[in-house]
Amino acid sequence: MENLIDRFGEGPLMLVAGLLVGLIFGAAGNHSRFCLRAAAVELAQGRLGDRLSIWLMAFGLAVTSVQTAILTGVLDVSDARQLASVGSMSGAIIGGLMFGCGMVLARGCASRLLVLAATGNLRAIVTGLVLTLTAQAALSGVLAPARETLARIWTVPGGSERDLLHHLGLSQSVGVWSAAALVAVALVMGLKQRVPLSELGSSAVVGLSVALGWVLTYAIASASFEVVAIQSVTFTGPSADTLMALVNERKPVLTFGLGLVPGVFLGSLSVAALKRQAHIQRFEPDTPMERYLVGGVLMGFGSMLAGGCAVGAGITGGSIFALTAWVAVFCMWVGAALTNFALASFAKASSVPAE
Secondary structure, eight states, rough: OOOHHHHHHHHHHHHHHHHHHHHHHHHHHEEEHHOOOHHHHHHHTTTHHHHHHHHHHHHHHHHHHHHHHHHSSOOOTTTSHHHHHHHHHHHHHHHHHHHHHHHHHHTTTHHHHHHHHHTTBBHHHHHHHHHHHHHHHHHHHHTHHHHHHHHSEEOOOOOOGGGGHHHTTTTTHHHHHHHHHHHHHHHEEEEETTOOHHHHHHHHHHHHHHHHHHHHHHHHHHOSOOOOOOOOHEEEEEEHHHHHHHHHHHSOOOOOOHHHHOOOOOHHHHHHTTTTOOBBBOOOSSSSSHHHHHHHHHHHHHHHTTOOOTIIIIIIHHHHTTTHHHHHHHHHHHHHHHHHHHHHHHHHHHHHOOO
16 A cells, blocks of 8 residues: 555545546446435334345444445544534434435435436436535535534534444444344345345445445555544535536546546446336426525535435444434434425325315
8 A cells, every 4th residue: 555655646546546436436326226215214104124224234334334444444533524523412312313304305316316317317416416506505504604604512522422323332242233133124024025135236336336335545544654534425515516616626636536426427327227217207296406506505505514414424424333423313314204204194184185
């Protein structure tokens, strides 16, 4: 790795790492139909369906592989932002609820929108742009003061206070075996639901791509004399950074996120082309634009407040047992369930003829 850094530099290597991880995630995410929104809706409806088993497989394998890498000394995430910096419990709760609500309204989380955008889904493209612009406004624009105010309500210091295993008094080996048990449960569920093995396998690859991101960026950071952030798959921040780089910079700074976003797009596009599933999908009467736009705004602000999207907090942060990440993804499930119930109730009330 040191020879590669000397020859190419940290920036290009991080870009290639992000591109590689993105290609794998995009291809696997497309084929597996990986989506937290779909899994949450199934659970809210009282069903243990195929989409839930796919999400649990990805999540369980991400945790298992990342924690195994830590136990074997291949990976050290103590300097990762999700653990080392000050976190916000209020942000995780409020932002998670907002994101969960938004992904149901928009029929997809940030990662799913990017995967669908590559197949020609114009609804996903428009919603993704709204999400990205809102996220940028929440990060450093007009919405930043509101985000900062909500985040300051309840904070936790970095270090062991943000480590869920520390709070529970559990060892990392317990975390590994618990996650491995979850993988087994997901496999049994998937087989019972007759999920194709190729889709279950692809969902496993989604989880492994998260581990790959952590390992690659750690390897580069360990061999570099410069400060390099250890990170893995997340979408809201990198999407905003990529958009701003393309708009404002003639020579963008090469980062992991700058490779990740186009990598996911290209990976998903490749699978869609091979399966001949790429076609234009527009807004229709039963898919009103205003619903998607509101969902995009809620996800953009919510993810920046929560410290990550459904993948960035839910799987990447969850895989290293970051306390705020687990709180955020739990609240995303709650927000999605409540919104699904509200929409179902509204639809039922609207269908009742007036007396």
